[in-house]
Structure formats: structure tokens, C-alpha cells
Amino acid sequence: MDALLTGLSMALTPENLLYAVVGVLLGTAVGVLPGIGPAMTVALLLPVTYNVSPSAALIMFAGIYYGGMYGGSTTSILLNTPGESSSVITALEGNKMAKRGRAAQALATAAIGSFVAGTIGTILLVAVAPTVAEWVVVLGAPSYFALMLLALVAVTSVLGSSKLRGFSSLALGLAIGLVGTSTGQARLTFDNPLLADGIDIVVVAVAIFAVGEALWVAAHLRRRPLEIIPVGRPWMDRKDWRRSWAPWLRGTAYGFPFGALPAGGAELPTFLSYITERRLAGEHRAEFGKGAIEGVAGPEAANNASAAGTLVPLLAIGLPTTATAAVILAAMQSYGLQPGPQLFEAEPELVWTLLASLFVANTLLLVINLPLAPLWARLLRIPRPYLYAGILFFAVLGAYSVNFQRFDVLLLCLFGALGFAMRRFGLPVLPLIVGVILGPRLEEQLTQALQLSQGDVSALWSEPVAVIVYVVIAVLLLGPLVLRLIPGKQGPERLEDEVEELEEEVRS
């Protein structure tokens, strides 16, 4: 508690508060802009943080992270084409509400719900993360190796995606991670000295998220303008409050654990929250599919709580489970900080400042964004040629400012082409990024584990935690196969079908 108060006093210094405000504004603005998600935002802003202190950068990222989430929900309520998979469900009811003239209430329940869920989620994060870090700090290299494998498998085999494509993406990422001379010999460097230090993760992330996306959109640019629903200042009356508070809490209860588990992702909790609210809606049940406020309040809360939950494995174990978390991890590494249990001991001030600034960011979001909603809605009208030209502009600037080398810009273009191809062929982006980041660390942990045992492979399952983790990995990999043997559709597949049905039902 004392530590948190110290962190709070750090986060509330005028300078750091300014970074938080900048982060929240930037995060929301780019979150609202179509085609830009929170991961791309953080990636594009990485160069800006090269010369500011680590704590200032982390405070800004906290703002960007929560702001990006919030901005995404505004877009999906006011436009009927959701950008990120986690806001699909918000778009279902939120857009219907907006069409019925209740955009202000939809935005209000999303904003206040995000605040409630984000605050509770951050409290849980503060309570859970140090404890997890304490458990994890005693683990040896074999357990870390197993945990990293788990993270790789988990981000690869998430709900609703083709495993074949997931693993293809992962393998490409791991191959990119091989480049360099970390083992004493040049691997995959084409004898190019510029590749000796490996490929900068900033260049890969910016290329895959920003350049790949810009090229993909350019190839399929919607030429007719989207219908955007105008909105005034968000507000709710007493009846809306009564209908919203319980869904907020239930959504939080779904979101946080799913975010905190290494098999994270916000799709599942938002969907579970949606069907729960529909079931519990009672007299308002008929409104579902036509714009029920419960259907916005619950999933939005779940989405934000899961964002807070994601930070548990990131900070306490050093495992990224979402794209944004992966980019934040890369940013921390560029400061020489290694997220994980040691961070709590080595840099307590930094960690607690970050945690405290999450509360600050969350509050700022509510205070700043309720009045600014009409302004954000206007951002949706930005001419697309300028938007995507701007993305390319900042992507090149970001890659060039890493080393001021033309070579990095060339790499940016090549990986941008890869990012385009991945979107064309439905390869998920997340496994590649996580593979690039975790691949080298996986090798490090394996080397360490086997060095201690002098090459005896059985050391890998010498720790109980490692054994448990391998069992979990086996369940994740084999579970779907077993379920497929049982007649009828089960588990994830059934969920997937239900999501699709829902979407069709509501769209029509």
C-alpha cells in the first residue's frame, strides 16, 4: 500500500501528469481513427520515447493503452464496421443504439463502464501481480522455458483462428528472432554486418502493424464514405444507470481472469458477457439485437478489465499475451528493463509508478473523454488518403530514427510486404510478434536450464511448475482434437458459430 502511494505521488507530479494526459489524448485519438489499433499506436510512438525517462515512457504507454481501448469502442459504436476483434460485440448493440438515436447513452455506458472495469481491474492487478511475482521469482530456468512455450502456444491457438496459420506465423516470427550473432556465430545474416545485432523489434512491429495495414487497406479501400452517426455529449439518465451497473461488474468479472491467463484475448470474455446479459435481461430481452444498453455495458467492461488483466503476466512473469502487451514489452526491453519478477525487486519505484499511473490514466480518460466525444466523432471523417499517407510517414520516421540507416527503411518495406501478405492470407499477426520477442529468450532459458544440468534433458521437467505447464500446453493443443471426436459441436467451435450467428442476426 505504501508502495502504491509512493507510486501515486510520482505519477501525480506535474511532469508525469502531463505525460499521462498526452498519452490518453494520443491513445484515444489514434484509437478512434479507423485502421489504427492500440498496438500500432504504441509501435508508432516508440521512437518518441527514446530520449525520455523510462518511467515517463511507461506512464505515457499506460495512457495510450487504456486510451486506445476506449477510442476503439467509440469507433465501433459510431461506425458499423468494427476494427478490432474485441470490439465486435460492442459494435453489435452499440451501433444499433446509435442508429436509434441513443448514441450518447451508448458512449456514456461504454466510457463509464470502461472506467469502472479499468479501476477494478487495476486494483486486482495491484493485488495480484506482486504475489504472482513472488511465486515466480523462485522458479528456475526449466519453469521459465515451459512458461514461455505456453505463452507461444497460447497466443497461437486462440479461439476462432486456424491453427495452421497461427503456427506458420509463429514459426516466421521465431525465424526472424534467430537473425543475429547472439550465440557467438552469425545466423541468417547474409554476411551483412548490419544484421549482426539482429533485426530491431521496433522495425518489425512498425512494419507489420503499420505498413502492412496501410498497404492492405490501400488495396481494398472503401471508396464510398461510411455512414457516421453524429453525437452530442454522452450522458445517461437514471434508468440507464440502473440497467448498466450490474453488467459493468459482471463484465469485469469475466474480463480480468481471461486477460490474466496466458491464454488471454478479449474476444471470449466480451462474448460471454454478451450472452450472459442477454440471458439476464428479463423485460429488456426483446431489445437485444435492436440496441440494448446492457449489451454495450457488459462487453465494454469485459474488454477493459481484460486489458488490465493482460498486464499481470506481462509485469509479473514477462509474458506478453496480446499485441499491445508485446509492443510494450519490446519498449521496456529497449530501456534495458526486463519485465518479470526481478523487476519488482530491482525497480520497485518504476513498477509502482506504472501501476499508479494506470489509475491516473483511467480517471483522465473519463474526465477528458466525456466532453470530447463530439470531437473524436469528427476524427472519423478524416480523409482516408491523408490518414494512410500519415501512417506510412510516421512508420518510416520511426524506423529511420532507430539508427538513421536506409537499411532499416528497406527492412521496414520488406516486412511491410510480409504484413500485407499475412493479412491477405489470414495469418494472425500476434504470434509472429511474440515469436520475435520470445524466441531469443526461449533459447536463453533452454541454454541456462541445460547448462546447470550439464546437458541432461530431463532437467527440463525437474520442476513441478514446469510439469504442470507442460500439461496445460498439452491440453491447449490436444483439447480441440479430443472435443472434435465427441459428436456435435463443442466448446470453442460452438462458440465461434454462435458469434457468427449473432453477427448475422444483428446485421440483417
Place this chain on the structure above:
Amino acid sequence: MTAATPPDPTEPAERAGPRPDRAQYGLAAFLALVGVWTVVDSAGLDPGFADQVVGPAAFGYVIGSGLVVLAVLLAVATARGDRAEGEAGEDVDLDRATDWRTLGGLAGVLLATVVLIDWLGWAIVGALLFAGAATVLGNRHWVRNLAIGTVLSVTSWYGFYVGLGIPIPAGVLDGIL
């Protein structure tokens, strides 16, 4: 797990529409290429130091062969009628065919950026990049695009140089900016 069972040509037609997603063979070939090359590169490494329990080649062998296996699986799936689902998004209209002209234009703009950036410097190249990309993407007011681009690139150059302390080389404008 090889392509030993040639697929029945009529089968994919019934299950997944008129024709298999041919372009996916290209993706499979790319995966195989990266995989083979990773394995070959690993094979060319020295055995490593005596104290290296995990040889430098080990990961390369695993990842490379994994890529080759995935490539084969993908090729088989494609032959069986598996189709890729392109990523959706706010500004993406998947009903439209791929717009190769815009893509080609953007590729040209990006390559020109790579070629010119060290020589002309960010202030000029950034402006050209923005104006070129915006024009290719459909905004034909190229004078205005160039003006916006110049403002963006010069501000970002000064912003990085003065504000953030990141000295981006000025290129031919060295001494003027």
C-alpha cells in the same frame, strides 16, 4: 504428411466454391523457402564452443524444419479447398478486388524513400513520401498534399531534433535546417 494423396479435382469445387485459392501455394512456397534456408544456414554453422550445451544450430534446425512441415500442410490444405479469409477492418471493403495499381504506386513511393533518404534527408523525403502516398491513395490535389507533407516533415524533424534530442541527419539540407 506429404502431398501423396492427390486431391479429387471435383471435390474442392463442391465444397469451397469454384477454384482453390491458388495464391496460397505461393505462401506455402515462401514458408518452405524460409524453412529450407534456415536449415541450410544452421548446417553451415560451426559446432559452437565446448561449453555451449545448446548448439547454435539447434533452434535453426527445429524452426526451419517446422516451417517446411507447415508449408507442406498448407499446400495440402489449399489443394483440398482451404481458402484464406482476408482481414476485415473499418476501411476495408473485401468485396472489391485487390487494387494493384494503388499498391504498385505505394510500393514505388516507399522504394523511392529508401533510395533517397540518406541523400536528401528526412525533411525532403518525408514530404515527398506523404505527398506521393496521399496522391496515389486518391487525393489528386498534389500541391496541397506536398504542402501538408512539407509541414509534417519539417515539424517532425525539428520536433525530433530539438524537442526529443534525436538528431535525424539533415541530408542535403545540412546547414540550412
